[in-house]
Amino acid sequence: MPKGGRKGGHKGRARQYTSPEEIDAQIQAEKQLAREEEEQEEGGDGAAGDPKKEKKSLESDESEDEEDDYQQKRKGVEGLIDIENPNRVAQTTKKVTQLDLDGPKELSRREREEIEKQKAKERYMKMHLAGKTEQAKADLARLAIIRKQREEAARKKEEERKAKDDATLSGKRMQSLSLNK
Numbered sequence: 001m002p003k004g005g006r007k008g009g010h011k012g013r014a015r016q017y018t019s020p021e022e023i024d025a026q027i028q029a030e031k032q033l034a035r036e037e038e039e040q041e042e043g044g045d046g047a048a049g050d051p052k053k054e055k056k057s058l059e060s061d062e063s064e065d066e067e068d069d070y071q072q073k074r075k076g077v078e079g080l081i082d083i084e085n086p087n088r089v090a091q092t093t094k095k096v097t098q099l100d101l102d103g104p105k106e107l108s109r110r111e112r113e114e115i116e117k118q119k120a121k122e123r124y125m126k127m128h129l130a131g132k133t134e135q136a137k138a139d140l141a142r143l144a145i146i147r148k149q150r151e152e153a154a155r156k157k158e159e160e161r162k163a164k165d166d167a168t169l170s171g172k173r174m175q176s177l178s179l180n181k
Contacts, residue, residue, distance in 0.1 A: 107115070128136045 124133065127133050131137065131140055
């Protein structure tokens with residue numbers, strides 16, 4: 001028999017989707033149940049008739065709710081033993097009025113190094129333009145040598161041109177003298 005023998009195997013069965021209306025109805029029902037449970041808990045505390053509990057509930061209803069939530073969150077041995085981690089740092093939220101924006105901001109290591117690098121580069125460029133760095137001195141010496149070479153080349157070229165002009169003039173004179181004879 002081929003793989004998947006008959007049609008409609010366990011894989012690929014028709015799926016049943018829940019409509020959005022049904023989902024909303026389920027959520028509403030869960031919320032309603034939660035409200036009813038809270039009302040029963042509140043009504044149960046007052047019905048006991050214990051004067052200490054009534055006094056406590058009158059003093060701080062909010063703190064009791066917070067303690068109940070805290071007790072519910074604790075699981076296992078945590079409910080029996082009160083442990084606080086000394087290494088845990090509780091995050092404190094600061095108000096906008098408490099923030100100090102005008103004070104000096106501490107830079108990260110990378111930012112500090114980048115700023116130092118830029119300042120060092122600027123100092124080097126100033127010294128380079130003033131001719132105080134080794135590279136600037138070498139550049140100036142090389143430029144002086146090149147200037148001398150160019151001056152000598154220009155002088156030689158000028159002398160050759162003059163010599164050529166003299167030769168052409170003397171050649172013309174000789175020609176004119178020979179023609180005059």
